[in-house]
Amino acid sequence: MLVPIQWLKEYTKVDVDIDQFCDRMIMSGSNLETVELFGENIEKVVVGKILSIDKHPDADKLVITKIDVGAEEPIQIVTGASNIAVGNYVPVALHGSKIPGPLHGQPKKPEGVTIKKGKLRGVESFGMLCSASELGFEDKVIPVVHKDGIWILDEEYPLGMSIVEALNLKEAVVDFEITPNRPDCLSMIGMARETAATFDTELSYPDTHCEEKGEGKIKDLISVEIKEPDLCKRYAAKVVTNVKIKQSPWWLQQRLMYAGMRPINNIVDITNYVMLEYGQPMHAFDIRNVKGGKIYVDTAKEGETFTTLDGTERKLAENMLLIKDEQRAIAIAGVMGGQNSEIQPDTQTILIEGANFSADSVRSTSKKLGLRTEASSRFEKGIDPNLAEKACERVCRLIELLDAGTVLKGAVDVYPKRKEAEAVKVRVDRINHILGIDLSAKEMIDIFHRLEMKTMHLGNTITVTPPTVRLDMETEIDFVEEVGRLYGYDRLPMTLPKGNCEAGKTKKQLLRDLSKETLTALGACEIQTYSFVSPKGLDSIQMADDAEGRKVIKLLNPLGEDTSVMRTTLIPNMLDVLARNYSRNNENVAAFEIGTIFFNNHHEGDTLPEEKESVCIAVYGLDKDFLALKGMLTEFLNKLGICECRYIPEEKVETFHPGRCASIEYDCTEIGIIGELHPDVLEKYEIGARAVCCELNFDLLIEKANTEKFYRPLPKYPAMTRDLALTVNEGNCVCDLESIIKAHGGELLEKVTLFDVYRGKQLACGTKSVAFTLTYRAADRTLTEEEVSKVNNKILVALKEECHAVLREM
Known part of the structure; x- marks a missing residue:
């Protein structure tokens, strides 16, 4: 989540430098990836006005411009840009200036790129006209109207004024790593809530009050029916008439660019702005293309095809949720709108959609289609249904503020099962025991209030009701974590684990x-x-x-x-x-x-x-x-x-x-x-x-397995050995012979050792010789020859009967 700090300050006051801000946010549990400082490597880049454009005498693709940069004399700059015209206000990098780059296909350099005067095909050039990418913006966020050429400024700024000051380009953007359990932080308000709780400051919300000066009733233009309430928990909609499609003001474009999104036009930009602000994806339909004035939220038919806004025809499966009118699909719910209902330059009336779709449904659809968008990445983690109405109102308020249209009174809001905040009981001593600290109930309640959680305190128990946006707050241990991180991980004492751990490993x-x-x-x-x-x-x-x-x-x-x-x-x-x-x-x-x-x-x-x-x-x-x-x-x-x-x-x-x-x-x-x-x-x-x-x-x-060891004293009496060389069939296994020997050796047989297996001319075809050493011993006496021979003969008889094994003849 890219968070521009100046934008963040609209919701809560943060009066510390960027290093302190990052350190405090990390210690309160917000992991961050990077911090990018825009405008740091821009020096001697000023606002200029194009006075004239002449052809280059020796290059068809180059032109010679005269630029007024507020100095006594205009400067001459040779450029290959094709999108400029006399009277345009543009960023001008003077001789000796520095820009972030990239320049001429080279990568962006941390230390910046120095621009010097020179000659292009024999004509002197005393600087360079800059594109948005050369001033530090990635290609993917440059506004559509500027993405293929020089940045044409939208206002007549004072000539010679630093471009950083004119466009307020100095900004710190923090990239936070948002874990799947905190979808509420995929929004500016969510990160502002975390910031306000961390620094114990006030949190203010955006203005959503609409004047609604439009004539007519919304219900005469549109109605909504949710046919799959398990997959669509809420569908809110408002209608705007007298729409004027144009470029957004620079402040709005700038915020979108810093947040990683490309400005398109005022209506699309407003819906994207509110999505970033609230974490609630929004969509605008051209109401002319909503056939029958009816919206249905229903699943697709197996094999149905649909062309999305990116111009790609996609094959749908029957479990994919769609937004439909009376004749066809007009959007893939939670993923992307359709080409058949997108905003056009002549669009005059639009439907603003703020809906809540099942996380599992959106995740499955997005994966199967191979289509992941800013909207789907939020829906698939879960969104509070109660945001839908506020986000709709915020879109309409911005439309009014930008004079982009007239909002009709009222709204359509289908909300089958309202989500209510659920209270959880937590124990003060349990929290202290787990964290190893000694906070009072009052101090814990203060932490909960900083997180906009309501509390009731009775004895050792605090009943906490979190806001519905906090989908992760379900059990007592979740609240323990909240106390720990806002108390400060760096302040938690270092203690050894305690417990009744019983002996080691299994x-x-x-x-x-x-x-x-x-x-x-x-x-x-x-x-x-x-x-x-x-x-x-x-x-x-x-x-x-x-x-x-x-x-x-x-x-x-x-x-x-x-x-x-x-x-x-x-x-x-x-x-x-x-x-x-x-x-x-x-x-x-x-x-x-x-x-x-x-x-x-x-x-x-x-x-x-x-x-x-x-x-x-x-x-x-x-x-x-x-x-x-x-x-x-x-x-x-x-x-x-x-x-x-x-x-x-x-x-x-x-x-x-x-x-x-x-x-x-x-x-x-x-x-x-x-x-x-x-x-x-x-x-x-x-x-x-x-x-x-x-x-x-x-x-x-x-x-x-049996690894238990038993002690046996060393033998007091000598052993007697017998070697048996047996002729057996080739198919007889040594292990079978050993088993027979051990089975009939009785208590006197101490050990059987194989010492030879022989095959050769002296033996009949299909036979082999197997030789064993048999060790006999008694624990209480010295064995006699007669005792050993008796057992040995018994073994030989058994071998002959069971395996046809006989003593080998030399």
Whole structure:
């Protein structure tokens, strides 16, 4: 919100310099972006009058002018301007003058641009005629009549007078950052209210009294019907006759320009002025084009087309709110008017509209049409319906003051459900407790009154009724904030937080920290990626069409295709990171991410999507193969107390290489999957190295984790070992053999260690040799050979019966 300080002072007195003003406003909660000082870099630019214009002898596009600048002799200036005429009053930059720029396509310079005399095609020029942009105004705010040439002044100012003084160009404009919860501050009156509260000064409101000298009754010319009261809370209208379309006076144009808007003509400028003043968007219709003298507020038909004021034909959807007459649409409610009802140079009677439209409706319409305007940006944040009538009256008052027309008596005002101010009870001790201060109820009431809030005090409770423009004041904590910011954030004492905080982190938080520490210690770097992803990622990892991960949640208002769904797996994001590292010649990468994935289970009757936490680890590079990642994973799981997991081969997981993929089971539950990525997947991500990846259900890991440590004394008695070299079929998994050995080893079997897997000519086709070391020990005695052999034989029998495993013959 651009706030010109001189304009602000019309509503409240501020007698401090701009630095103090900004500091105080910041401390009372008004964030500001920038401060621009107009007129600071303008020196020796004066008012001049064009006495003559002659052709340049050697340049068709240049002319030689004689300019009276109040000196003894006129000065000669060569210019290429085509919009000047003899008798025009213009800004003249003399030799040695300084202007803000931009000049000849160069950017605006903070220190300004110095103008010197020179020769143009052999003819001396002793200065320069200035355009509005060269005096510091942006192209987008220059009045229509001046935007393509020299600034032609609208009055006969004293010749030689400083242009800064003549046009009162010295102004400070503060750009405030308005948060979405404070739409009332998107107006000059709103910022004046904040200023008056901050500096404890009086606030005065604009004059809205209309003389209404027009003849006739407004009801004979126009009527209004709201067919969608949920989308249009109020529609107020007044009629002005004998309209004279012309340029606005300089003071009005100047304020619009400083506030970031281009002056058009007096009627349009007045409606824009009042929008900036009250925060209530206004619109003027040429009443000749309101067919049947009837206004309907209704939704569009699907596929209906409408041409807006910018000349663009737009296709509408059925839920978009329109302003219609008896035959067609004449405006898109809250966004932009129609070309078929705009003000024309010969317009004589106009309808002034001050309406209140649903924030959600305007926001949706604006987004779908890709059309955002000053009006829509205000409506979509919410506006007080009670402003509509006052804003209409203010428009009409300015029309009278500028002699731009005659206002008819009365108004049309359709207001189905009036918005009333709602009182909220706040506790004095609660406010003091939260802010850490000790204010009396009287001091708090004074703050509320500065904000134009009504109060009733009884004991420890203050009943506060905020003005209806304060849409953000709903609960007690909102009023706590008001007291805090106007008391002064810089004055609040620095205290330590108080409370009954119970011991530290939850189990899940502690295990998450442990997981990150362990994986980092194992050489992996943590990454964090977005939850919003592209649906193409699932195609890139070749996920099956019927897979659970295809149940994505689509966003209603995505920023684009690449962020249009919620992720159901971390693998595509992980591969994006690997691909980025590979493209930057990072030869060895190990990365992990712990993040949330989301599943669309609405079809199962749940009201909310299902959220799960997942952990993904991936590696590529030298010695970064399947076994390397399996080793990292085993160490990681052991750290969580999840030991002796089973790795079961998987053949039909499209993301991974066939034969180099396994599901991971623990306690008869699948907790994840590990595998070398499929070559086709790597090719899609342009990764030219073999890469291995695993993804585990982190919620299950937390559920099954057991990090509690138990002390066991060192063994007193020796162990006995037996080596078993077994010949088994190629399809038998080592984990199955280990399970059988442990199941039949009883209490004496202390440890099973795999030390060899052999395939060769000595073995029959389709078989392999698997060798284990079995360690036996008893806690209370030294084992005998007979005891160990008995258990060993029992294991061999079980292996033969269940897996057809036999001792290998040498």
